Amino acid sequence: MDRNVRITAKEYGEWWAQYDLSGLAPGQEPSEELKTIAAECDVIICSTMPRAIETAAKIVGDATRIVPRDAIFVEAPLPAPPIPFLKLNPTMWGRVSRVFWFLGFAPNGMESHLAARRRVKRVIGRLVEYAERGEDVLLAAHGYLNWMIDGEIRRMGWQRVQHHGGNDFWSFRAYRMPARRTQSTKEALTAE
Template identity: 30%
Template sequence: MQIVLMRHGKPKIDTRRRLNAAEFGVWVEQYNASGIDTEFPPTQEAVAQASQCAFTVCSNLPRSLESANALGVECIGAYSHVFREMDMPHVEWRFPTLSLQAWLVFFRLAWAIGYSANTESFKSAKARARSCAEQLANLASTHGTVLFVGHGSLNWFVARYLKRMGWLSADKPPKKYWEYSVFYMQET
């Protein structure tokens, strides 16, 4: 049995902006609605890895679904909001104006220590990631090989839970676009 966690392709959205916190909230909504930038196609290794999987799972976000299509996946077996990225909290402050990267770091850290305005709590998101790992493991037991075209933070937590469940991988969870890690369960 094998599970491949792959990060989606590069989203088609401007990431070099400076914004206030309210604008950051709007940017997050736009990011979640964005597809992938076709000028940055998947690597041949990613396409080859995807082609070896019998079943594909995506989130319901366009960047996940479009990435599966770019990988040549002909049939997405399952897609759901359960597999979407862990959301970012946001507020309606009109100041200060910071880089997008600064807001991403600020709100992700605030979220991890308990701040969850306008989004699910960190505790709920971790429980959802555990559920995703369990669902992927169940699908792997049925289909043999499963590809999950997922998202950065969610993939990181899913990888942690897969390892706790006894899945093995020499790879680190995927960080870069089109990067992947392979998990396997030794059959007894």
């Protein structure tokens, strides 16, 4: 999708909807490092959005591996802000939209910032389930959601052991579960 156009907020809403439906741009390829990491993972999961599905397929590179898809892993929304007349490029509109969203703007039943934070906790719960079974899991998801996961999972005591590429396309982060987590979680689960 062209990010060099100047569009209104309303047009940005349409642009973002098309972006959500689009897949990877031609020629986009993961690094060999990311492919190696994926090859060592027991479980590969992704969102239901085309670009996440295509990302998972490219990093797995083996059509026989199952890649479960789940809408819980979709990107946090970017609602077009209620600003008439102003024209910005999609990158700037994304920043403005995120600020409005942080401040509570979530029109037409769109997921709010608070609801997205709750969803991130459920996402992490899924990741923890795999880790507690001793499985290495790779999640192919979206930039801002991944950033939200990063902050929350580290607050939970997980150690980020690798971070490559910032928050750009094909970037990745790796985490290690705290050594005592497995036992304390099992105790908490049996206490419920």
